[in-house]
Amino acid sequence: MKSTLEWVNIILGGWLLVSPWIFGFSGNAGAAWSAWLVGGLVLILAAWALSDKGTWEDWSNALIAAIGFFTPWFASYTKLSSASWNMWIVSLIIVIVALWAAYSPEAKTSS
Numbered sequence: 001m002k003s004t005l006e007w008v009n010i011i012l013g014g015w016l017l018v019s020p021w022i023f024g025f026s027g028n029a030g031a032a033w034s035a036w037l038v039g040g041l042v043l044i045l046a047a048w049a050l051s052d053k054g055t056w057e058d059w060s061n062a063l064i065a066a067i068g069f070f071t072p073w074f075a076s077y078t079k080l081s082s083a084s085w086n087m088w089i090v091s092l093i094i095v096i097v098a099l100w101a102a103y104s105p106e107a108k109t110s111s
Helices: 002-022 029-051 056-074 081-102
Strands: none
Touching (some): 002 029, 002 081, 029 081, 056 081
């Protein structure tokens, strides 16, 4: 189950990476860079977690996505509804999936 959850976060991270072009907000630096940074970090950590059965990657993804949830306010792009709602929804799903993976019975603490 843990590997399935990591694949879900890889897909969600990839979605955030491409969403500025899909929704047309790549011209807004705050919105685009938020999506690229959060998406890229989540994708990399979830891919890393596939080969490491520890939980630090999952906890890191949960933290990164939680921070990402607030970027529409931090980077002042709440008026771009597609960018804001995309970040809010996807970040929330990433947090849920990352915590689920962290508490998965297959996960063990990594030193």
